[in-house]
Amino acid sequence: MREYSVPVLVDVPLSDNCADIVFERGEQEPGTVVINRKSGESWTPVTAAELRDQVAGVARGLIDAGVEPGDRVALMSRTRYEWTVVDYAIWAAGGVSVPIYETSSPEQVRWILTDSGAKAVIVESEAHERTVREALSGIAGEPSVWCLDNGALAELTAGGADVSEETLKERRLARGGLDLATLIYTSGTTGQPKGCRLTHDNLLFTARNVAWGPLEALFELDGRAALLFLPLAHSLARIIEIVLIETATVLAHTPNMKNVAPDLQEFRPTFLLGVPRVFEKVYNAAEQKASSSGALTGKIFHRAVQVAVAWSRAESAGGAGAGLRLQRAVFDRLVYAKLRAATGGRLSAAVCGGSALGERLSHFFRGAGIEIFEGYGLTETSAPSAVNIPGANKIGTVGKPFPGVTIAVADDGEVLVKGRHVFDGYWNNPEATAEAIDEDGWFHTGDVGSLDADGYLRITGRKKEIIVTAGGKNVAPAPMEDRIRAHPLVSQAMVIGDDRPFVAALVTLDPEALGPWKQANGKAGVSDADLCADPDVLAAVQKAVDEANILVSKPEQVKKFAILPTDLTEESGHLTPSLKVKRNVVARDFAKDIEAIYG
Template identity: 80%
Template sequence: MREYSVPVLVDVPASANCADTVFRRGEQEPGAVVISRKSGDAWVPVTAAEFRDQVAGVARGLVAAGVEPGDRVALMSRTRYEWTVADYAIWAAGGVGVPIYETSSAGQVEWIISDSGAKCVIVETEDHEKTVGQAAGDAAGWPAVWRIDGGAFAELTEAGAEVPEEVLKERRLARGGGDLATIIYTSGTTGRPKGCRLTHDNLLFTARNVAGGPLEALFDVDGRAALLFLPLAHSFARLIEIVLIETGTVLAHTPNMKNVAPDLQAFRPTFLLGVPRVFEKVYNSAEQKAAAGGGLKSRIFHQAVGVATEWSRAESSGGAGLGLRLRRAAFDRLVYSKLRAATGGRLSAAVSGGSALGERLGDFFKGAGIEVFEGWGLTETSAPSTVNIPGANKIGTVGKPFPGVTIGVADDGEVLVKGRHVFDGYWNNPEATAEAVDADGWFHTGDVGELDKDGYLRITGRKKELIVTAAGKNVAPAPLEDRIRAHPLVSQAMVVGDDRPFVAALVTLDPEALTQWREANGRAGAPIAELAADPAITAAVQSAVDDANTLVSKAEQVKKFVVLDTDFTEESGHLTPSLKVKRNLVTRDFAPSIEALYG
C-alpha cells in the first residue's frame, strides 16, 4: 500500500471547543467586523461583540428550555446569518447540532430527529415547521420547535434572560475536544442516511490546520471576506463556516442560489467556496453569452479559453514566455476582467470540493485570474482530507493531505485515511462503524484513486460505481460524465452499462442554457420535450459524447445516449444536496429509457 503523510502543523488543546473563538474575539476585539448580514439590498456589518451577544442570548434561551450538555438540537434552514448564530449558540449551551437540509421530506426529517433523539428543533420557515409537524404525526413526546421567521431568536433570548452568565460560561467551558459537537447525516445516494459523529476536536483540528497550513494565504489578506451559498447542512460548507470564524474572515450568506450572481457583485468577496457544478455554470454562461453575441465574440471567447489554459499550464511547469504573457494580457482586457468583475472584482481564489473539477475548468479559471483549489474528503473526515496549495496547485488532482493527515491507497485502489479529523463513528450504528474503520485505524472511503510521487492524490472513481459490462470490462463513469456535462447545453449525464453489451448514457438539458438556445435558434416557447428530440440538440449532445469518448478505450466509450425531457434535480429526488446523482433512483425512475437504449 502506498502512503503519504503530512506532519501536524497546529495542535489543538484537549480543552478547546468550537464556541471558544466567538467569546474570546467578542472580548478581545469587540469592534472587529466578523459577519456581514444582508438586510434588503444592504449589507450590514456585525461586530464580534454583537455576534457574541446574540449567540449568548440564544444559548441562554436553549438552557432555559431544558437543553442539557450533550443534548441534540436539530437545525433546518437555508444558508443564512441565523444558521451561524444558532450553530454557535447550540455549542455555547453545551448542545450537539444536528443539521437538516431545508429540502428534506417529512420522512427524512422524521428519521433524523428520531434517530438522533433531538430534544428540540430550530426551523427557518413556516413550510419547514409544517414538514416537522408532518414528520411528528401522532408521535408522543415530539421535540419543541422554534421558527426563525416567527421570531424564535427574540423568544429564546427573552426566555433565557434570567440565566446567569456564569451558568452559560460553565456550560461552554465544560465541553472539550473529545465531546460530540455535531451529528451530520450523510445525504447518501442509497439507503437511509447514517449519522456521522464529529467531535469538537475533529472540527477544530481540521479548521485550524487547513487555515494555518495549505490555505493560509487565502485568509491572510487585508479585507478578507467570503460568501457562503452552499447548504450549511453539508459538512463542506459547515467546516468552511468554522474556518472563517476562526480566521476572522468576514462571513456573508446567500440563502438562494439565484441570488449568488448579484450578491457576489454587491458583497465583493475575496474567497469563494463552491462545487464543480457552480464553476461549470459560470463557464457555460460566459460561453453562451459569447455565442449569442455573434461569431466574432464567440471566436474571441474560445481564443481566450485557449490562452488561459496555455498560460495556466505554462505557469505550472516553469513559467510563461513573453509572447504568452502578452496574449494573456490582451485577453484579460477583453474577457477575463469582465469575468472577475461579475464576481465583485476582488475574488482571486476559490475552493472546490464535492466531486471532480477537472483540468479544463481548473486551467481556465486560473488563467482568468481566479485560481480554484480543489480538495477532497467526506463527511466522515470532517469534510476535507486533502487540498491543493497556493503556489503548488497541481490541477487535475485534489491536492496533498493537509497537516496531520495520512492518505493510503490500498492494493485494490481504494483511498484510506488516518488522522484526528476522522469521525468518532456512526450514531447508533456500531456495525457500520466497524465496517468503515478497520483494526489499524484506517477509514475506508470507498473512493478509488492514485498517489503520485509528490503526495498529490487523484480520485478516479467510486468502488461501488464502477460499471462492469457484459463483456467484463470495468468502466469508471465519472470521467465520461464530467466531460459530457462540460457542454453548455448539458445539465447532467449518467453513464449506464452494468451487465449490458455496451456503455450508454442518460443526458439532461440545462434549463438556463436552453433559454438562450431558443432565442438564438428562433425556437422561443418550444417545450423541452420537443427540444429533447430536436436534431440540432441531438447533434450538440453527440459532439459532447464524442469528446468524452476520446478519454477512454473503445470498449469504454459511450455507444448510445438518450436526451431526457426532464432534468435531475434535488427537488425531483435525483440529486443529493451536494449535487451528486443518486444513481439507484435514476436507474429506477428512468428504467424505460435505459431499456430503450438496449432494445
C-alpha cells in the same frame, strides 16, 4: 499499499471547543467586523462583540428551555446569518447541533429527529415548521420547535434572561475536544442516512490545520471576505464556516442561489466556496452571453478560453512564454476582467469540492485570474482530507493531505484515511462503524484513486459505482460524466453499462441554457421537450460524448446516449442535497429509456 503523510501543523488542545473563539474574540477584539448581514437591500456589519452577545443570548435561552449538555438540537434552514448564530449558540449551551437540509421531506426529517433523539428543533420558516410537525405526528415526547421567521432568536434570548453569565460559562467550558459537537446525516444515494459523529476536536483540528496550513495565504489577506451560499447542512460548507469564524474572515450568507450573482457584486468577496456545478454554470453563462452578442464576440470569447487554458497549462509546466503572456494580457482587458468584475472584482481564489471539476475548466479560471483549488473529503472526515495549495496547485488532482493527515491507496485502489479529523463512528450504528474503520484505524472511503510521487491524490471514481460490462471491462463513470456535463447544454450525465454489452449514457439538458441556445440557433418556437430529439441538439451532445471518449480506451467509450425529457434535480428525487446522482433511483425511473438504448 502506497501512503503519504503530512506532519501536524497546529496541535489543538483537547480542552478547546468550537464555541470558544466567539467569546474570546468578543472580549479581545470587540470592534472587529466578523460578519456582514444582509437586511433587505443593505449590508449591516456585525462586530465580534455583537456576535458574541447574540450567541450568548440564544445559548441562555436554550439552557432555560431545558437543553442539557450533550442534548441534540436540530437546525433546519437555508444558509443565512441566523444559522451561524444558532450553530454556535447550541455549542455554547453544551448541546450537539443536528443540521437538516431545508429541502428535506417529512420522512427524512422524521428519521433524523427520531434517530438523533433531538430535544429541540429550530426551523427557518412556517413551511419548515409544518414539515417538522407532520414528521413528528404520532411520536411521543415531541421536541420544542422555534421558527426563525417568527422571531426565534428574540424569543429564546428573552426566555434566557435569568440564566447567568456564570452558568453559561460553566456550561460552555465543560465541553472539550472529545465531546460530540454535531451529528451530520449523510444524504446517501441508497438507504437511510447515517449520522456521522463529529467531535469538537474533529472540527477544530481540521479547521485550524487547513486555515494555517495549505490555505493560509487565502486567510491572511487584508480585507479578506467570503460569501457562503452552499447549504450549511453540508459538511463542506460547515467546516468553511468554522474556518471563517476562526480566522476572522468577514462572512456573508446568501440564502437564495438566485441572489448569488448580485450578492457577489455587492459584497465583493476575496474567497468563494463552490461545487463543480456552480463553476460550470458561471462558465456556461459567460459563453452563452458572448455567443448571443454576435459571431465576433463569440469568436473572441472562445479564443480567450484557449489562451487562458494554454497559459495555465504552461504555468504548470514551468512558465508561459512571452507571446502567450502578451495574448493573455490582451484578453484580460477584453474578457477576463469582465468575468472577475461579475464576481465583485476582488475574487482571486475559490475552493471546490463535492466532485471533480474538469481540468479544462480549472485551467480556464486560473488563466482568467480566479484560481480554483480542488479538495477531497467526506462527511466522515470532517469534510476535507486533501486540498491543493496556493503556489503548488496541481490541476487534475485533489491535492495533498492537509497537515496531520495520512492518505493511503490500498491494493484494490480504495482510498484510505487516518487523522484526528476522522469521525468517531456512526450514531446508533456500530455495525456500519466497524465496516468503515478497520482494526488498524484506517477509514475506508469507498472512493478509488491514486497517489503520485509528490503525494497528490487523484480520485477516479467510487468503488461501488464501478461499472462492469458484460465483456468484463471495468469502467469508472465519474471522469466521463464530468467531461460530458461540462458542455453548456448538458445539466446531468449518468454513464451506464453494468452487465450490458457496451457503455452508454443518460443525459439531461440544462433548462437555463436552452432559452439562449434556441434564440441563437433560430429555434425560438421549438419546445424544450422537442429539443430532446432535435438534430442540432443531438449533434451537440454527441460532440460532448466524443470529447469524453478521448479520456478512455475503446471498450470504455460511450457508444450510445439518450436525452431524458426532464432534468435530474433534488426536487425530483434524483439528486442528493449535495447534488450527487442517485443512480439506483434514476435507473429505476428511466428503465424504459435504458432498455430502448440496448433494445
